[in-house]
Amino acid sequence: xxxxxxxxxxxxxxxxxxxxxxxxxxxxxxxxxxxxxxxxxxxxxxxxxxxxxxxxxxxxxxxxxxxxxxxxxxxxxxxxxxxxxxxxxxxxxxxxxxxxxxxxxxxxxxxxxxxxxxxxxxxxxxxxxxxxxxxxxxxxxxxxxxxxxxxxxxxxxxxxxxxxxxxxxxxxxxxxxxxxxxxxxxxxxxxxxxxxxxxxxxxxxxxxxxxxxxxxxxxxxxxxxxxxxxxxxxxxxxxxxxx
Amino acid sequence: xxxxxxxxxxxxxxxxxxxxxxxxxxxxxxxxxxxxxxxxxxxxxxxxxxxxxxxxxxxxxxxxxxxxxxxxxxxxxxxxxxxxxxxxxxxxxxxxxxxxxxxxxxxxxxxxxxxxxxxxxxxxxxxxxxxxxxxxxxxxxxxxxxxxxxxxxxxxxxxxxxxxxxxxxxxxxxxxxxxxxxxxxxxxxxxxxxxxxxxxxxxxxxxxxxxxxxxxxxxxxxxxxxxxxxxxxxxxxxxxxxxxxxxxxxxxxxxxxxxxxxxxxxxxxxxxxxxxxxxxxxxxxxxxxxxxxxxxxxxxxxxxxxxxxxxxxxxxxxxxxxxxxxxxxxxxxxxxxxxxxxxxxxxxxxxxxxxxxxxxxxxxxxxxxxxxxxxxxxxxxxxxxxxx
Numbered sequence: 001x002x003x004x005x006x007x008x009x010x011x012x013x014x015x016x017x018x019x020x021x022x023x024x025x026x027x028x029x030x031x032x033x034x035x036x037x038x039x040x041x042x043x044x045x046x047x048x049x050x051x052x053x054x055x056x057x058x059x060x061x062x063x064x065x066x067x068x069x070x071x072x073x074x075x076x077x078x079x080x081x082x083x084x085x086x087x088x089x090x091x092x093x094x095x096x097x098x099x100x101x102x103x104x105x106x107x108x109x110x111x112x113x114x115x116x117x118x119x120x121x122x123x124x125x126x127x128x129x130x131x132x133x134x135x136x137x138x139x140x141x142x143x144x145x146x147x148x149x150x151x152x153x154x155x156x157x158x159x160x161x162x163x164x165x166x167x168x169x170x171x172x173x174x175x176x177x178x179x180x181x182x183x184x185x186x187x188x189x190x191x192x193x194x195x196x197x198x199x200x201x202x203x204x205x206x207x208x209x210x211x212x213x214x215x216x217x218x219x220x221x222x223x224x225x226x227x228x229x230x231x232x233x234x235x236x237x238x239x240x241x242x243x
Numbered sequence: 244x245x246x247x248x249x250x251x252x253x254x255x256x257x258x259x260x261x262x263x264x265x266x267x268x269x270x271x272x273x274x275x276x277x278x279x280x281x282x283x284x285x286x287x288x289x290x291x292x293x294x295x296x297x298x299x300x301x302x303x304x305x306x307x308x309x310x311x312x313x314x315x316x317x318x319x320x321x322x323x324x325x326x327x328x329x330x331x332x333x334x335x336x337x338x339x340x341x342x343x344x345x346x347x348x349x350x351x352x353x354x355x356x357x358x359x360x361x362x363x364x365x366x367x368x369x370x371x372x373x374x375x376x377x378x379x380x381x382x383x384x385x386x387x388x389x390x391x392x393x394x395x396x397x398x399x400x401x402x403x404x405x406x407x408x409x410x411x412x413x414x415x416x417x418x419x420x421x422x423x424x425x426x427x428x429x430x431x432x433x434x435x436x437x438x439x440x441x442x443x444x445x446x447x448x449x450x451x452x453x454x455x456x457x458x459x460x461x462x463x464x465x466x467x468x469x470x471x472x473x474x475x476x477x478x479x480x481x482x483x484x485x486x487x488x489x490x491x492x493x494x495x496x497x498x499x500x501x502x503x504x505x506x507x508x509x510x511x512x513x514x515x516x517x518x519x520x521x522x523x524x525x526x527x528x529x530x531x532x533x534x535x536x537x538x539x540x541x542x543x544x545x546x547x548x549x550x551x552x553x554x555x556x557x558x559x560x561x562x563x564x565x566x567x568x569x570x571x572x573x574x575x576x577x578x579x580x581x582x583x584x585x586x587x588x589x590x591x592x593x594x595x596x597x598x599x600x601x602x603x604x605x606x607x608x609x610x611x612x613x614x615x616x617x618x619x620x621x622x623x624x625x626x627x628x629x630x631x
Binding site: 053056058059079082083084085086087089091093094095097098099100101102106110111113114115142158170 | 247254257258259538542544545546547550623624627628
C-alpha cells in the first residue's frame with residue numbers, strides 16, 4: 001500500500017446547499033507513484049479543484065483516506081497539516097503565485113527557510129534550479145519585473161526545491177500563451193521525472209496532457225476515466241480544451 | 244519562528260520602503276503633536292507650580308476658609324509667631340505675592356513679573372545659583388529667577404526697576420540684583436524675590452492703603468517641619484493651636500492653583516485624543532494593507548507558513564514602522580524645540596516624554612490588532628480562489 005507516494009481511498013467531499021447536499025468529490029480512489037506525472041482533467045464543476053485542495057491538505061474530506069508517504073491527511077490536526085504542506089508538498093497556482101516583495105531566488109529559498117534547511121548548498125541548489133529553468137539572469141528580479149511565464153517557472157522551482165514527495169499544480173498554464181505553456185509543462189514534467197516526485201496537474205487545457213504519464217478524468221465529482229496508454233493520451237491531447 | 248517572521252516582515256518593509264516610510268512619517272507627525280502637547284502641559288503646569296513645587300517647606304498655612312487660594316488668604320505676623328511655636332515646626336516664613344512690571348534695561352519695555360516677598364533665611368527664599376541670598380528684611384535687594392534673567396538680560400549687581408501702581412499713580416522702585424536662582428516661575432510669570440518688608444513697600448496698594456501705617460500682611464506662611472514624615476500630625480496641631488487657619492500640603496496647594504487642574508486635564512485629554520487618533524490611523528493603514536495582501540498571505544499559508552509566523556511578521560512590521568515613526572518624531576520635536584523662545588511655556592520633562600513615547604510605541608500594535616487578527620483568519624483556499 002505504501003509503494004505509492006500518494007494513495008486515496010473512497011474520498012468524498014460534500015457541501016450543504018439550499019438545494020440539498022452536493023457531492024463535489026464522489027468516492028474517488030487513486031494512486032500516484034513517485035516519479036509519475038498525472039493530469040487531473042475535467043470540465044468546470046467536475047470536482048478536480050476540490051480534489052486538488054484535498055490532496056494539498058488545504059481541505060478536509062467528508063470521508064475517505066488520503067495517504068501521503070503513509071501519513072493519513074484526513075485525520076491530521078491543522079498544525080500537522082500546515083507542517084505537511086511545508087515539508088512534503090510543493091505547489092504552483094494559477095496566479096498570485098509568488099511573494100511579491102521577494103526576488104526570484106528569495107521566493108525559491110523561502111521553502112528552505114520555512115523548513116529551516118537554508119544552507120550554502122541549498123542556496124546553490126536554488127540558483128542552479130532557476131538557471132535550469134532559464135532564469136539565470138533573473139535571480140534578483142522581483143515578480144513584478146518578470147513575465148507570467150517566468151513567474152510560473154519560479155513557482156515550479158519553489159515547488160521542487162525542498163524535495164517534496166508530492167508536487168501539485170493548479171492550472172499552471174492558465175495565464176500563458178501556447179508556446180510558453182508547452183515550455184512550462186515540459187520543464188515541469190522533466191523535473192518531476194528527474195527528481196522522482198509524484199506530480200499532479202489540474203488543467204482545462206488537454207493539450208498539456210502530452211507531457212503526462214496518466215490522465216485522470218473527472219466528471220460530476222467522480223473519477224470517470226483513466227488514460228494510461230500513451231496513444232490514447234496523445235489523442236486526448238490533440239483534442240484541445242475542456243469547455 | 245522569529246527569524247523567518249522578521250525576514251518576511253523586514254523584506255516587505257524594505258522592498259516597499261516608500262509606502263512604509265509615509266506611514267512612519269504620519270506616526271512621526273502624531274509623535275510630534277503628542278510630545279508637544281505633553282511638553283506644553285508640562286510647561287504650563289511648571290509655569291504655574293514651579294516655585295511652589297521647589298519650596299523648602301512641607302506645609303502651607305492659609306487663612307481659614309480661603310480654599311487654599313494664595314491670593315485670597317491674608318495672614319499677619321501674630322499668626323507667624325503662633326505657627327513657629329507649634330511642636331514639629333522647624334522654621335516658618337511669610338510669603339507675599341503680587342504682580343509688578345519690570346523695566347527691561349535694554350529697551351525700556353515692560354516685563355510682567357511675579358513679585359514675591361520672602362523672609363531672608365526662612366522657607367520661601369529660593370536658593371541662589373549665582374550671587375548671594377537676600378540680606379535683611381528691609382534690604383533694597385532682589386533675587387531674580389533664571390527666566391527673568393534671560394528675558395531682562397539683568398545680571399548680578401545690576402539695578403532693576405519695578406513699575407508698580409500705587410493708588411492711581413505709577414511708582415518706580417530700584418532694587419539691586421544680588422542673586423539669580425534657577426527656574427522659579429509663579430503663576431506663569433518670571434519671578435522677582437524681594438525681602439518681605441521691601442515687598443510690602445513696593446506692592447501695589449489701593450488709595451485707602453497709601454499713607455496708612457500697619458503691620459505687613461502676608462498671603463500665606465510656609466512651614467518647614469522638623470520631621471517631614473509628620474505632616475499630618477503637624478497639620479492637625481496647626482489648625483488646632485493657631486486661630487482661624489488651614490494648612491495644606493504642597494501637592495494640595497498646587498492642585499488648588501487657579502486653573503491648574505482644569506488646564507492639566509484639558510491638555511491630558513488632548514494628548515489622549517491624539518493617541519486615539521494615532522491608533523485609528525495606524526489600524527486603518529494596516530487593515531487596508533492586509534486586505535490588499537490577502538492572496539499573498541494565502542500563498543504563504545498554502546505553502547506551509549503557520550499562523551504564528553504570519554502574525555509575528557505582522558507585529559514586527561507594525562513595531563518597526565511605529566518605532567521609526569516615533570524616533571523621527573522625537574528627533575523632529577527635539578530639533579523644533581531648539582528654536583522656541585523662552586516665552587513659550589514648553590518643557591520637555593524626561594518622565595512625561597518617556598510616558599508619551601511608550602504610549603506611542605504601544606499604539607502601533609494596538610492599532611494593528613484588528614489587522615493581525617484578520618491576517619490569521621485568512622483561509623488559503625479562499626485567498627487563492629480554490630474554494631467552490
